[in-house]
Amino acid sequence: MSLSNTDNPVFQLARSANPAMFLVGLSGGIASGKSTVVSILREMGCAVIDADVLARQVVQRGTPAYNQIVYHFGEEVLLQNGELDREKLGSIIFSDPEKRGLLNSITHPPIRRGMLRETLWYFFLGYRYVILDIPLLFESRNTTRYMKHTVLVYCDPQTQVERLIRRSGLSRDDTMKRLASQLPLDSKLPLADHVINNSGDRDSTRRQVLQLYARLETSLSYLPVRVAAVTLTTGLLALMWTLFRRFWH
Numbered sequence: 001m002s003l004s005n006t007d008n009p010v011f012q013l014a015r016s017a018n019p020a021m022f023l024v025g026l027s028g029g030i031a032s033g034k035s036t037v038v039s040i041l042r043e044m045g046c047a048v049i050d051a052d053v054l055a056r057q058v059v060q061r062g063t064p065a066y067n068q069i070v071y072h073f074g075e076e077v078l079l080q081n082g083e084l085d086r087e088k089l090g091s092i093i094f095s096d097p098e099k100r101g102l103l104n105s106i107t108h109p110p111i112r113r114g115m116l117r118e119t120l121w122y123f124f125l126g127y128r129y130v131i132l133d134i135p136l137l138f139e140s141r142n143t144t145r146y147m148k149h150t151v152l153v154y155c156d157p158q159t160q161v162e163r164l165i166r167r168s169g170l171s172r173d174d175t176m177k178r179l180a181s182q183l184p185l186d187s188k189l190p191l192a193d194h195v196i197n198n199s200g201d202r203d204s205t206r207r208q209v210l211q212l213y214a215r216l217e218t219s220l221s222y223l224p225v226r227v228a229a230v231t232l233t234t235g236l237l238a239l240m241w242t243l244f245r246r247f248w249h
C-alpha cells in the first residue's frame with residue numbers, strides 16, 4: 001500500500017519535527033529480506049516503525065477505517081468473525097484502480113497519523129533517528145523526500161524467487177505473477193542512498209546492517225537544529241533573567 005499524498009498536514013507536521021531528529025526510510029521488495037534487516041536493527045536498539053503493522057491496526061474491527069470500508073465495500077469483505085478479509089479486499093483492489101484509490105483514501109490518513117504519533121513518541125524518548133519500514137517507499141517520491149536517508153534491502157531476482165517459493169509454497173508461475181505486480185528491485189537501486197545486498201548468507205547481511213547502523217549512529221544530521229534550539233533557548237533564558245533583574249531591583 002503506497003503512502004503517497006504526503007502534502008497532508010500530518011506529514012508536514014512530521015517534517016517540522018524531523019530536523020531535531022531524522023527519518024530513515026527502509027524498503028525492498030517481496031521476500032527481499034526487510035524483516036531480517038529490521039530485526040537486526042531492533043536488536044541494536046534502533047527505533048523502527050512498521051507501516052504494515054499500522055496498516056493492520058487501523059482496520060481492526062470497530063475502528064473508523066473499518067466502518068468506512070464495510071460501508072463502501074459491503075459485508076462480503078468480512079470474515080465470519082467480523083474481521084476484515086484482507087485477502088479478499090486485496091484481490092478486489094488488485095484489479096480495480098478506483099477501488100484501490102478509495103481504500104487508500106480511507107486507510108492512509110490514519111496510518112500517517114499513527115506514524116507521526118510513534119515518531120513523536122520516539123523523539124520524546126530521545127531517539128536521534130527513527131527507521132520507517134514502508135513497503136512501497138520507493139514507489140512514492142512524496143514520501144522519500146521526508147527521509148534523510150533511504151535504505152533498500154535488495155536481493156537478486158533469482159534468489160528472491162527461490163526464497164519466495166520456499167516461504168510461501170506457491171508455484172513458480174504464481175510466484176512470478178506476484179513479483180510482476182511489483183516494481184522490480186533493480187529499478188529501485190538508483191533511488192536508494194544505502195543498499196543492503198541480502199543475496200548472500202545471513203552473516204553477510206548482518207555485517208552490512210552493522211555498517212549501516214554505524215553510519216546512522218555517527219550521522220550528525222540532527223546537530224544543526226539541536227545546536228540552534230539550545231542556542232535559542234539559552235538566549236531566551238538569558239533575556240528573561242536580564243529583564244527579571246532589571247524590573248525586580
Ligand SMILES: Nc1ncnc2c1ncn2[C@@H]1O[C@H](COP(=O)(O)OP(=O)(O)OP(=O)(O)O)[C@@H](O)[C@H]1O
Binds near residue numbers: 034036
Ligand atoms: N540472507 C538470507 N539467507 C537465507 N534466507 C534468507 C535470508 N534473508 C532472508 N531469508 C529468508 O527469506 C524469506 C524472506 O525474508 P524476510 O521475511 O526477511 O523478507 P521480507 O522482505 O520481510 O518479506 P515480505 O515483506 O515479503 O514479508 C524468509 O523466509 C527468510 O527467512
